[in-house]
Amino acid sequence: MQINVQFDTSGWDLKVAREQKRLAYNVAEALNKTALTAQANVRAHMTQVFHLRAVAGQGRSWLLDRVKLAFASASKNLAFAELYVDQSKKRLLLAGYEDGALRTGFVGQNVAIP
DSSP, X not given: OOOOOOXXXXXXXXXXXXXXXXXXXXXXXXXXXXXXXXXXXXXXXXHHHSOOOOOTTTSSOXXXXXXXXXXXXXXXXXXXXXXXXXXXXXXXXXXXXXXXXXXXXSSTTOOOOO
16 A cells, blocks of 8 residues: 655745744844833933933933934844944043043043032
8 A cells, every 4th residue: 555645835835934024024123112112211211310401402412312223124134223322423421431431621631620
């Protein structure tokens, strides 16, 4: 007695590829939402700890805008989201405090001590 069995997996192959894309997209979306929540929490904590002056016309401090977020992306194969302090401005004070640095003077390298 001989039994021959054949399976047609063409429909399954298409479904697996689609589910892989959905999983990657859903993970990236979850990471981004979590990172956005963390960014909002860091900004809220900064307003409690520091006395920040609002910029005219913006309604909030420029310092809060320096807390940036690099998003996760399924299409770019980035499976992480990164919350960081933007250090593109040379004179930014907060970037140094992130590593525990001291502030030095900009002009003449002198800081007035009251």
